[in-house]
Amino acid sequence: MFCYQCEQTAKGTGCDKMGVCGKQPDVSDLQDLVVYALTGLGQAAVAAKAEGKAVPLDTGRFFAKALFSTLTNVNFDPADFKPLIEETVARREALAKVLAASLPEGPATFRPALDLAGLTRQGAEHGLKNIPETNPDILSLKHTLIFGLKGVAAYADHAAILGQEDPAVYEFLYQGLADTFTTDKDLGAWVALVLKCGEVNLRTMELLDAANTGAYGHPVPTEVPLGAKAGKAILVSGHDLKDLKALLEQTAGLGINIYTHGEMLPAHGYPELKKHPHFYGHYGTAWQNQHKEFAAFPGAILMTTNCIQRPADSYLGNIFTTGLVGWPGATHVKNGEFGPVIEKAKAMPGFAADTDQGTVMTGFAxxxxxxxxxxxxxxxxxxxxxxxxxxxxxxxxxxxxxxxxxxxxxxxxxxxxxxxxxxxxxxxxxxxxxxxxxxxxxxxxxxxxxxxxxxxxxxxxxxxxxxxxxxxxxxxxxxxxxxxxxxxxxxxxxxxxxxxxxxxxxxxxxxxxxxxxxxxxxxxxxxxxxxxxxxxxx
Missing domain, CATH: 3.40.50.2030 (Rossmann fold)
Known part of the structure; x- marks a missing residue:
């Protein structure tokens, strides 16, 4: 493995034995293979556009979702990457069948191994260091673009979940990954392409803003308790407001209080979410403090989107993942189907008494x-x-x-x-x-x-x-x-x-x-x- 996409990368140079985030070498290699396979799909989509042939919108949606799965702290379960790689190649082949021109050798002709061990070996051959480039500065910009595209894909996926999409965003994801396997651009062209990624991300964040405010209203200043309320409890972390809304609806009238963790704190400011009386307060701080904070939480925990850390044995049975999030041994539930989370919360003790730890303000959008x-x-x-x-x-x-x-x-x-x-x-x-x-x-x-x-x-x-x-x-x-x-x-x-x-x-x-x-x-x-x-x- 070799990974240096996050700030905490080992020794400030790169993780090559195990990720500081907890990512094992096989997961790192499989994620690299997802990116490699997506590059081939991107090449096919770019070729289709050049020939005037349509690329299905759901292919763009899938592309963003698959690329998002390789972001830091999203999915650590190796078994989840095999179907992603296989679907990527199947979508590429479907596009290749309608093309007049042949696709170039490399990512667009890659054939996945039949088992996970074989895929892992293939991933080790197609990581960041294997991208074709001899100029270290251009290679640096290619890697910067890949990491930027992962961020765009995350926001595009969040927006699409709430019905906001722009085909131009997906087209840039295709083009950007495809361009990492070109060798005909000079340094200036690569600087321009990386800045273009910033422009497309602005559009993507605009879509997500419209999605969130359209579904849940514009945030308003809101005082949020940091303490606890006596009773059963569920803690929600990550970023996905739709998952939170579904959980609030499914727990209405059950005597279970819902708490936010980490990046979910601002959810308290959205009118359509805060109207639920059992949406109580905020528990804990940022993602890296999970081991201490989750171990002390007396209810079920739901992880949406990225932010998961290796769960400690003390709470592994209480934590649930949904969407793209995965950890070996943690129970995974489908988006919006939170019955198992609710049953776990009912079986756990919950908070024994009210506690007052002050409040914070959010909602200043x-x-x-x-x-x-x-x-x-x-x-x-x-x-x-x-x-x-x-x-x-x-x-x-x-x-x-x-x-x-x-x-x-x-x-x-x-x-x-x-x-x-x-x-x-x-x-x-x-x-x-x-x-x-x-x-x-x-x-x-x-x-x-x-x-x-x-x-x-x-x-x-x-x-x-x-x-x-x-x-x-x-x-x-x-x-x-x-x-x-x-x-x-x-x-x-x-x-x-x-x-x-x-x-x-x-x-x-x-x-x-x-x-x-x-x-x-x-x-x-x-x-x-x-x-x-x-x-x-x-």
Whole structure:
């Protein structure tokens, strides 16, 4: 195996014996084979478009789903990848039959082995290091594109689940993977293609935003309890709001309280979800703290989308996966069919008594913030608000992430902190007060709600008649997995400059590619909170 797609990659260079995330070598190789097979399907889809032949929309939907399954912390069960590979090849062959031209040798002619052991051996031959390229900088950009495409695929899958799709997104997924096996583009063309990935991701996040708000309403500021309520309990983690909605409906009137974990916290702000009286509160913090937090939870646990860690034996029997999530030994249930989860919750003790651990606020998406835009603008013009910080991104277990806690704590009292994604769990319960009734800490939502943050920045720039880079706004970003890569590419596509990124820079960027980002976007690694605040505020 060789994998360096996440921030915690071993020794800052790559996992080659076992993934720091818990991914075993066979799973890594099988995921590489999924990507290789999808590259062949992408080549067939690109060829079909060139010949004017239609590619079924459900092929795009499948493509996004299969690519999403290779994202960090989604599926660790080797058995799940065999049918994905086989269906990928079957869809490729169906397209090949209608093509006038033959497909090139390689991914488009790949024949899968008949058993899992054979597929694993094939995967070892078709990993990141086997992509055809002699220029290390172009190879770096090819890998960056692959990781960005994985993030786009995740958001596209979330949006499609709620009925929002754009064939152009699927076409770019096809084209992007197919292009990784071309050798006729120069460095400039590859930079443009990677930035194009950011543009397509912006469209994909727009689709997901429309899907979520169309189904569940625009988030509103909501106070969320961090304690517990006496009674039976189910904990929901991940990102999938449709799964959460289905569980809320299926548990109505059963005396079971529903709690969110991790990136599900912002779900409390959606009107169509919060109307359920048994949707109680938030339990725990970010994904990397599961072992301690899940072991103490006295109910059933449902994992949707990515974020799962290796379950400890103490709660393996209580945890359920759904959708694309998988772990060997954990019970998998179909999306929306949560009877086994509910029965497990009934059989478990639940919380013995009410506990009060305070509250946090969420629901400050773009509609909520723009509804008080006049007040915000007046406060800036009056000098009451001097600066905005978007402190956002993924959390993780690697040392150095306490930087984000300290940064928020040390941000001056005349500044506002916007946040989104699970990085906020370093400081989400800090009481920072307010400025003229505007809370100093505004939780804008999940990682995909970067779209909301972008729309707020654009609206403020319009109000102040300046560019986004001229606003008193600084982005302090943390990254962990491939959705964060896609968001970073979106920000680069939009021309956002002066971002600070940490806790470490991506291992897949060569020095030349990194120098390009520094020279053209003034992107910087984080240093210390004191030094960075001084540099930003003067």
């Amino acid at each position: 773009r509609n909520a913030i723009m509804s008080v835009a006049g007040t915000v603008i007046d406060a800036v013009k009056a000098g009451k608000i001097k600066h905005f910080f978007l402190v956002a991104g993924c959390d993780g277990a690697k040392p150095g992430r306490n930087y984000y806690t300290e940064f928020v704590e040390k941000a001056p009292a005349d500044t506002i902190v916007l946040t989104l994604a699970c990085g906020k769990f370093r400081f989400f319960d800090k009481k920072l007060g307010d400025i003229g009734g505007i809370p100093r800490l505004l939780d804008m939502g999940q990682c995909n709600d970067a779209y909301s943050a972008i729309q707020v920045a654009v609206a403020l720039a319009k109000a102040f008649e300046c560019g986004v880079n001229d606003l008193p706004l600084s982005m302090i970003l943390s990254w962990y997995e491939q959705k964060a890569v896609a968001i970073l590419l979106t920000l680069l596509h939009l021309g956002i400059k002066n971002m600070r990124l940490g806790p470490t820079l991506p291992a897949f960027l060569t020095p030349n590619v990194l120098n390009y980002l520094v020279a053209n976007y003034d992107i910087k690694p984080i240093s210390t909170p004191e030094e960075d605040l001084k540099a930003i505020l003067g």
